Amino acid sequence: MNPLEAKLKEKSIAPTAMRVVVLDFLLKQSAALSLTELELGMHRTDRVTLYRTIRTFEEHGLVHRIEDGSGVTKFAMCQTSCNVDGHHDLHIHFYCTQCKETHCLPKTHIPEVSLPSGYLALDTQLIVKGLCGSCNVAIT
Amino acid sequence: MNPLEAKLKEKSIAPTAMRVVVLDFLLKQSAALSLTELELGMHRTDRVTLYRTIRTFEEHGLVHRIEDGSGVTKFAMCQTSCNVDGHHDLHIHFYCTQCKETHCLPKTHIPEVSLPSGYLALDTQLIVKGLCGSCNVAIT
DNA sequence: TAAAACAATGCAATACAATTGCATGCCAGC
DNA sequence: GCTGGCATGCAATTGTATTGCATTGTTTTA
Numbered sequence: 001m002n003p004l005e006a007k008l009k010e011k012s013i014a015p016t017a018m019r020v021v022v023l024d025f026l027l028k029q030s031a032a033l034s035l036t037e038l039e040l041g042m043h044r045t046d047r048v049t050l051y052r053t054i055r056t057f058e059e060h061g062l063v064h065r066i067e068d069g070s071g072v073t074k075f076a077m078c079q080t081s082c083n084v085d086g087h088h089d090l091h092i093h094f095y096c097t098q099c100k101e102t103h104c105l106p107k108t109h110i111p112e113v114s115l116p117s118g119y120l121a122l123d124t125q126l127i128v129k130g131l132c133g134s135c136n137v138a139i140t
Numbered sequence: 141m142n143p144l145e146a147k148l149k150e151k152s153i154a155p156t157a158m159r160v161v162v163l164d165f166l167l168k169q170s171a172a173l174s175l176t177e178l179e180l181g182m183h184r185t186d187r188v189t190l191y192r193t194i195r196t197f198e199e200h201g202l203v204h205r206i207e208d209g210s211g212v213t214k215f216a217m218c219q220t221s222c223n224v225d226g227h228h229d230l231h232i233h234f235y236c237t238q239c240k241e242t243h244c245l246p247k248t249h250i251p252e253v254s255l256p257s258g259y260l261a262l263d264t265q266l267i268v269k270g271l272c273g274s275c276n277v278a279i280t
Numbered sequence: 281t282a283a284a285a286c287a288a289t290g291c292a293a294t295a296c297a298a299t300t301g302c303a304t305g306c307c308a309g310c
Numbered sequence: 311g312c313t314g315g316c317a318t319g320c321a322a323t324t325g326t327a328t329t330g331c332a333t334t335g336t337t338t339t340a
Contacts, residue, residue, distance in 0.1 A: 014287075014288085014336090016287090016288065016289090016335090016336090018288080018289075019288095034326090035326075035327085036325085036326080046289070046290050046291075047326095048289085048290070048291080048327095048328085048329090049288080049289055049290065051326095051327075051328080052288080052289085053288095053289095056288095067207050067209045069207045069265065071213075071297095071298080071325095071326090072325090072326070073211075073326085073327090092253055094255070094259065097262065105255070105256065107256075108253055108254060108255065108256075110253075110266075111251040111253065113232055113248055113250075113251065113266065113268060114248060115234070115245070115248065115268065115270075116245065116247075116248075116273060117273070118272075118273035118276050118277060119234065119270060119271065119272055119273055119276065120270045120271040120276045121268050121269070121270040122237065122269055122270040122271070123268070123269040123270065124266070124267070124268050124269070125209065125266070125267045125269075126250075126253065126264070126265070126266045126267075127264070127265045127266075128253060128255065128261050128263070128264050129261070129262055129263040129264070129265075130255075130259060130260045130261040130262040130263065131259065131260040131262070132258075132259055133256060133257070133258035133259055136258055136259065136260045137258060154307095154316075154317085156306090156307095156316095156317065156318090158317080158318075159317095174297090175297075175298085176296090176297080186318070186319050186320075187297095188298095188299080188300090188318085188319070188320080189317080189318055189319065191297095191298075191299080192317085192318085193317095193318095211297085211326095211327080212296095212297070213297085213298090281340105282339100282340090283338100283339085283340080284337105284338085284339075284340090285336100285337085285338070285339090286335100286336085286337075286338090287334100287335085287336075287337090288333100288334080288335070288336090289332105289333080289334070289335085290331105290332090290333080290334090291330105291331090291332090291333100292329105292330085292331090292332105293328105293329085293330080293331100294327100294328080294329075294330095295326100295327080295328075295329090296325105296326090296327085296328100297324105297325090297326085297327100298323100298324080298325085298326095299322105299323080299324075299325100300321105300322085300323075300324090301320105301321085301322080301323095302319105302320090302321090302322100303318105303319090303320090303321105304317100304318080304319080304320100305316105305317080305318070305319095306315105306316085306317075306318090307314105307315090307316085307317095308313100308314090308315090308316100309312105309313090309314090309315105310311105310312085310313080310314100
């Protein structure tokens, strides 16, 4: 069977043609993409369907959303540990102010933070802005 | 002299009536506010002027913007260490999924994160989502 | 197999935040 | 008091996110 379809079924997502294409496209990305970037990168797709596809993916733990401060929501593939019950990929995200790309840094985990007593943490997001490896080299 | 005006001048912001009112309002808040919340909380003010006022405040290091993942940008007063050169208040922000309020936790500093070699960090934002003290108590 | 049930898709339309343009108003310095 | 520059307010635009609804496609069931 098609490995893409298998990946969808693994997350209990009905593997329609559209979803397979979107998944395929997402897997080829090195950076997190906004809905618009996704739309532009694919052949004549309806934005709304794309929106709902991504949302389905997100709900089933296949992609995660990243708010990098650029104003638009971006999406990237999850690690395998994510599922319907929640997203468990507590890695940081890096937004390069030069190339405007947002990347997951899966090797860098979000450190524990101590909250005031009584507070309950459910989810943590850490965004670092700066220059990525390529851009930093290019400038200096 | 009016302490509010003084605070504005301290950050090299011309203390107009509008700005004094906005600053006064901001200082009374315990939570970070969105532009719309700000607009509603004040007497018949023009949204655009408010937008530009907040932007001016932000540029001069008087308020900082927070993207808490709710989709809208929120603003809160800065610590004294911020100025035109940048925002240096590296505290975390807490978004309560129950009361939908975003608070600064100035006592909790953002821990250092190790980036891949070649990466340069310029700014870091850490958002924790969960239940704040009040809501956590209310539920249990 | 045919019909019914349900999910997915595509188009239209809406809601709303963010932003810009432009005309007017206000204040400071000459 | 005139002039220049910044501040303000209104109108209008952009762009993202989101919903409604009709249609299509797929799966289940009689």
